Amino acid sequence: MKVSKYLLTTLTVSLILAGCSGAGKVEDDINETSGEASEAGGPDEEVVPTQTVKEKLSHMEETDDETLNAIIGQAQDIESYQALLNLEGKLDDARPEALDADVRFREGKEDGPPSLHLKSGGEDRTFSKDGETFYYNGTDWVNISDSAGARSLYQVTYNNAVLSLADIRDQLDKEEDGNTVTYSYDGKSEKVFETFKQLFAENFGNISLSEIDNNLEIEVDSKEHTIKEIDYEAEGETETGPFELTADVEFRSFNSIDDIEIPEKVRN
Numbered sequence: 001m002k003v004s005k006y007l008l009t010t011l012t013v014s015l016i017l018a019g020c021s022g023a024g025k026v027e028d029d030i031n032e033t034s035g036e037a038s039e040a041g042g043p044d045e046e047v048v049p050t051q052t053v054k055e056k057l058s059h060m061e062e063t064d065d066e067t068l069n070a071i072i073g074q075a076q077d078i079e080s081y082q083a084l085l086n087l088e089g090k091l092d093d094a095r096p097e098a099l100d101a102d103v104r105f106r107e108g109k110e111d112g113p114p115s116l117h118l119k120s121g122g123e124d125r126t127f128s129k130d131g132e133t134f135y136y137n138g139t140d141w142v143n144i145s146d147s148a149g150a151r152s153l154y155q156v157t158y159n160n161a162v163l164s165l166a167d168i169r170d171q172l173d174k175e176e177d178g179n180t181v182t183y184s185y186d187g188k189s190e191k192v193f194e195t196f197k198q199l200f201a202e203n204f205g206n207i208s209l210s211e212i213d214n215n216l217e218i219e220v221d222s223k224e225h226t227i228k229e230i231d232y233e234a235e236g237e238t239e240t241g242p243f244e245l246t247a248d249v250e251f252r253s254f255n256s257i258d259d260i261e262i263p264e265k266v267r268n
Contacts, residue, residue, distance in 0.1 A: 134262060
C-alpha cells in the first residue's frame with residue numbers, strides 16, 4: 001500500500017467529519033479508512049480517552065518550569081472550551097487536503113464521553129454527545145457513532161495539547177513577554193514530529209521520513225495558565241516524495257461553553 005494513498009484517505013476522514021466531503025460517499029470512505037488503518041498497523045488503535053489523559057497529567061511529576069507546572073495543574077479544572085482548528089496535509093504532487101473547523105467541546109460527566117459541536121464554513125457539521133455522533137454530508141444528517149473514524153474527533157483536545165507540550169519540554173526554547181510565554185522549536189527532531197503528528201493527524205500512520213524539518217510555536221497565557229495557540233509546520237522527504245503538514249489551533253472560551261445538545265432535527 002502506498003503511503004500517499006493512506007495519507008490522503010485518512011485526511012479524508014477528518015474532512016468527512018467536518019462535513020466537507022460530497023454526499024453519499026461518507027460511509028464508504030470511513031469504512032475504507034478503517035480498513036486501511038488496520039492494514040498499516042497501529043493507527044486504528046483507540047484514541048486515548050480524555051479522562052486517561054487527565055489522569056496522566058494529574059500524576060505527572062513537577063518540572064523545573066513553573067509556567068508548565070501551572071498549565072498542567074490548571075488543566076485539571078478545564079471542563080469546556082472552544083478550539084479553532086486549521087489542518088492541511090500534502091504528499092507528493094497531490095492536491096492538498098485541508099480541514100477548517102470551529103469546535104465547542106465539553107468534558108463528559110462522571111467520566112462519560114465528551115460532547116462536541118463542530119462547524120465548518122460557518123455551518124453545523126458534526127454533533128457528538130453520550131457516545132452518539134452525527135455529521136452533515138451536505139444533504140442529510142448521518143449517524144456515524146459506530147465508525148472507527150468518529151474517534152478522531154477527540155484527538156485535538158486541550159488536554160492532549162498540554163500533554164504534547166509536556167512531552168517535548170526539554171527541546172523547546174522559552175521566551176517571556178509580559179503575560180505571554182512562547183515555547184518554540186525549529187529543527188529536525190523526530191520526537192517533535194511524532195508528538196505533533198499524533199496530536200493533529202493521529203491517523204497518518206507510520207510515515208517513514210528520510211528528512212524532516214519542524215517549526216513549532218506554542219503561545220501561553222502565563223496569568224491564566226492556559227495554552228492559547230499552537231502553530232506547527234513540518235516538511236520532509238518520504239520514500240515516495242515530499243511531505244508537508246501545517247496545523248494551527250487556537251483555544252479560547254475556557255469553562256464558558258454551555259451544555260451541548262444534539263438537535264432533534266439531526267436525529268430525524
